[in-house]
Amino acid sequence: MLYISFEQAWQVYLDAAARLPTAPAPVPPRRVTGLAEVVAGYDLVVFDAYGVLHIGGPAFPESLTALAALRASGKPLCVVTNDVTHEPHSVAERLRQRGYDIRDEEIISGRSLLPEILAPWAGRRTGVIASHPEDLRDRYPDLVPLTDDPATWSGVDSLVFVDCNFWEETHQATFFAELRRQPRPMIVCNPDVGCPYGERISAEPGYFAHLAAAEGLTEVTFLGKPFLPVYQRVLAAFPQIAPDRMLMVGDSPHTDILGGRGAGMDCLLLEWGFLSGQDSAARFAEAGLFPNFVAPSL
Known part of the structure; x- marks a missing residue:
């Protein structure tokens, strides 16, 4: 596996703007404590995987708690991930091994396209x-x-x-x-x-x-986030739910915010994944990409 610095990754994202979807209109991000503060306003929660549920190792304890509470409430959820090394059912199994109650059919990835x-x-x-x-x-x-x-x-x-x-x-x-x-x-x-x-x-x-x-x-x-076809799979899987009643939870402005808001969803960005240690407000302004909500963790 090869590694890069945050600044290297960020600069490539900025330089790639012409190859990415058009940025949605700016919104003023509202700072919240976590998912529980805003989830009542939505009928579907769409999770990113890496940076939200884990970063390659064990599950984030806060995310385990939040997802379990969501499952107990009966509100539908799915995971839209750029983890395409394995088929979606294998991604689901790996999340279950980390303790998440995730079903195979709740995984949507670019590999499916x-x-x-x-x-x-x-x-x-x-x-x-x-x-x-x-x-x-x-x-x-x-x-x-x-x-x-x-x-x-x-x-x-x-x-x-x-x-x-x-x-x-x-x-x-x-x-x-x-x-x-x-x-x-x-x-x-x-x-x-x-x-x-x-x-x-x-x-x-x-x-x-x-x-x-x-x-x-x-x-x-x-094929994957932030490009529209993978989000169209979400809309097709939940046709009874309007996009503006869906909440995308992610950690990356150039994938989760750009893709989720571009598909008509609202977005909650967590500051402990890709933007860990960064001034999130400054990065939003630099990229011209703004979530509806910002939280330190799920």
């Missing part, structure tokens, strides 16, 4: 960057697993970028060298630039994809 996006690429020689490529090859046997060996890229004319959890510096070097040798279109299942992981920020597929796109090396199709 892959079949319809890949369909027009039938007949192409497509490479896949993933720590578990065998999971995808069970469904798409023609996908070519790509490594840091340039020979694996031979003849590949398009890419599916799932995750880079297994990457070392040599993988990054091969990725850029091969795209400079032959630019290729790319599907990115995880648009995150950086993700809080323990005390550090992991470099995610969005980081490398945006840098490559800035060089003119690729045309990118992003």
Whole structure:
């Protein structure tokens, strides 16, 4: 796994504005103590996973309590995540192992959109960057697993970028060298630039994809947050609930706020994930992205 600084991740997000959805109109964020203070005003709560429920290790105790209380109230919930290393049912199982009462069907991720996006690429020689490529090859046997060996890229004319959890510096070097040798279109299942992981920020597929796109090396199709199609899955799953009665709970302005508010939801941003240690108000202003509510924790 490769790591970057907060400032590196933030600058890539700022520089990528033209490739991201249009920012929603500013709102004055209201500071609250947590979810319980505002949840009565909504009929569905949509959670992010990394940075809200955990950061790669055990569950946040406050989040366990908040989600259990929500479940006890009978109010519906779901998780919209850019964790695409595994299929949604496996993401649900990992959350259950951390103590969360989450059902398989309550997980919505960019990986769920892959079949319809890949369909027009039938007949192409497509490479896949993933720590578990065998999971995808069970469904798409023609996908070519790509490594840091340039020979694996031979003849590949398009890419599916799932995750880079297994990457070392040599993988990054091969990725850029091969795209400079032959630019290729790319599907990115995880648009995150950086993700809080323990005390550090992991470099995610969005980081490398945006840098490559800035060089003119690729045309990118992003599948997860903050892009609308993944939120349309939420709207389709809960057709009886209007978007403005949905509350997105996240930790990242450029994914959770931009995506949730862009889909018509209100947003509660937690300050203990991606923005941990940052002046959140200053970062909102710098990005031009504002949540409806801000809280120190869930």
